[in-house]
Amino acid sequence: MNWEQVLWKEYLFSNSPLEALHISFLKPILDPLAITFHHLGSSLFFMGLVSIIYLCVDRKLGIRMTLGLLLAGILNGTCKALLTSPRPIGLPYPAELGLVEGSYGFPSGHVQTAVVLYGTLFLHLRIFWVRMLTGFAILFMPIARMYVGLHFLGDVIGGFFLGLFVLFGLEFWLQKNPSLLVASGPAEAENQSKLKSYLLLLIAATLPTVLLQDPSQPESTNRSWEQVISASGSLAGFGIAILQNKRSGVDWKRATGIADFLVRIAIVVLGILVFYLAIGKLLNTLLPENPVARYLRYGIVCYYIGYLSPFLLKRIRGGTHLI
Template identity: 25%
Template sequence: MTARGWDTEGRVDFLDELHLAELGPIIGLQQWPEWVLPVMKLISALGTDTFYLLCLPLLYWCVNPALALRLGLTVMVAATTNALAKLAWHQPRPYWIDGRVRPLSLEGAFGLPSGHAQSGTAGLGRLAWLSGRPWAWWAAGGLVGLVCVSRVYLGVHFVSDVVTGVMFGLAVLALVVKLERPALVWWRRQALWAQLTASAALSFVLIGAAALINASYAGWSPPPAWSPAGAIDPENLDRVVILAGLLAGTLVGASVMHRIGWFDVGGPAGVRAARWLLGMLVAGAVFYVMRELLPQTGVVLYAGYALLALWVQLGAPVLFIRLGLMSPARQVQPVQ
């Protein structure tokens, strides 16, 4: 049942034994009444980086662009490091190795560490840090705890997966808090062409790192013990490519927006709602064309998600200003 499909010594054997020991608690949780299932699925959604990325346009266009950028970049760092860690560890999910675990949610990627736990910890922790209030930390901790329980209940994570995810999330949070200020100062000192080049380079480095990790597992195939999972493709790099596109589009959009001047998110509630509706309609159209009308190649995914991020960061605010739905900012530099 080892990740590489043959007997090894050390870390992998330990994880195999740990996973077997963790099956009992998962099966026990799944004995809860059926009404718990939709509740757990709803709670689970709070820990996805997709949830944050869907909410960020509302925050960016209508509430606080500085907060949206901070939160968005934090979640992207958490999501990208998580995707690389999953590929590096090559570890299964509970229902992949034991038919007694019900797959109440289907996942095709590897399981360790939990992305929900990691993104939830980093994202909610970032909000709590920015709030600076004790109750915010308690609330964030409580929500992350519920997300972790939900992932174990759904049969898609071992307890060790979510614990590791929380630890990685805390590490990302500490890293972002420590490096945000010096990184921002350095970035602003660069010429625009250098910022755009660095944005693309960082995204390609992410894809290259994922490819190199997969290369270290050359010839790997899912072990026979993972047969309950059915047909899976956990080494697929589509998620990494999507995150790379989002990262490039976000950095490019924010860099150009800083050069041309930011925007004022004030205005009546109706005007803010109009911004959000118009912005999401365009984003939805781009997403539909990319996902339904174009071939799902790596180039299409990268370019499509980069375009979506660029629309949110730059295209939409410029259009809103021209349509009179938004005013230019009186003071630039929203990220302090």
């Protein structure tokens, strides 16, 4: 057996590094931390986080984070579906901690997303405590995913580097195309046809993902494609929202008081409850396991967060809560 096989079988895709993390005296600390980091990777948490940043902290930073999150989701789900790399087996930790995952293992989506989202915050919010927290989240997420027995060392390394690829690739692209982050307004009426072209291109690039699911494929493959469909629908909905905001010249500053912050959050929560949970449940009832319904559900809620939320806030008390 050569060194590549040893590296592959004994370290990168072996249970040994995962078992080595379970040191008895650290269990009371690592168990709750690992469970917390597992739930920090849920779509509902990320939806809430980017919504708060987008509406309450920095609109441009929120756009960066949302685009990074959705592109990472598409790339991660595609890699999982095509590579079909299994997760660790024979470990008691997931059952003991009450955690389960249905998709494939490589690359780790939690790690990839942590690098993209928290990396964006690290780069653009130059506040000491923010950088400490985001740096810790990026570094601890790979350990947490291995500790709970849901990913091999190779999975988290792959997720980490793919996250860096999305993070710096998006940063480079936005540096070359900064106009996406700028609210143009009616003054650029001559560019309306270009915006419509972008809108059609966005739909044409994302809508075909609904064809990826196939009942004849393994469940884990379809779970991975579900992630691609969800992220594609979200990208379409949020992208359309950003283009509409750009056309209308809608912009705002960070929330400066408790009242402004609470009103903005309330509008977001209301939309998530109605469009993500209520309408999502209705669509699942009417069209169970339907990829088109999934695409529409995520597209609608991200359109609400991106465009309808600021639209409503601009009309509450004359827009005093979103200046």
